[in-house]
Amino acid sequence: MTVRRNAGPGTEAAPGPAVPRGAARRSAEPPGERRARARWLAGAAAVLLLGLVLPALAPQRAAALLGGALYTALLYTVLMAAAPRLGPWTAGGTALAASWAVELFQVSGLPADLGRSSLLSRLVLGTTFDLPDLLGYALGAVVLVAVHQLARRRARRRARRARRFDAPEGK
Incomplete structure (x- = not known):
């Protein structure tokens, strides 16, 4: 027996493919994309940790x-976690444009005012404009893109190599 998605008691069946009763619903997102999101989120956590520790040591x-x-980099x-196909x-x-926008926003003085009452605001927006930060943002973007x-x-090379070795004999 099959049922339509989102069909409940007293409602009409929603248009779409029939799903066998008891079958797991699949996400529209391919499994590779889910893995990519997880890797990017893990990378973000690592960058956040480094960002909180390394500047204090340098x-x-x-x-x-x-x-x-x-x-x-964060x-x-x-x-990339939000949109892995980018x-x-x-x-x-x-990321560079957003970083520069936040830095230039600091010229207004509003982030400094917000930072007095909120640690989160101070961490996300900073407090004062510093011209060398613009260079640091550019370096971070260049390194991550590279x-x-x-x-x-x-990854493409590995995939080509795998296809070559997986090809049926005679081809």
Whole structure:
């Protein structure tokens, strides 16, 4: 017996394919995308941890650049988790633009006011404009785009190699 999706007592069956009773509903998202989201979220957690620890250990000048790079890296990984089909250049450009927008927003003084009463606001928006941060954001975007591009190339190479070895004999 099959039932229509979303059909409940006293309701008409929703249009769409029939689903066998007791069958698990499948997500519209392919399994590879779910795995990619999970990996990007794990990467975001690692970047967040590094962003909270490493700048405190580095010299002051390096800490500013490193903190900015890690801020953009966090935005990049969260963006890729939200939309794993984005290309590296799109994700990098978007993360960089958002980082720069937040930094330029600091010129208004509003983030500093918000930061006085909220630790979360201070962590997300910062408090004061610092020109070298713009360079740190750019470095973070460039490094992540390059690493992501390399990883994609390696994955494509592995897939080609696997197809070559999996091809039926005589071809």
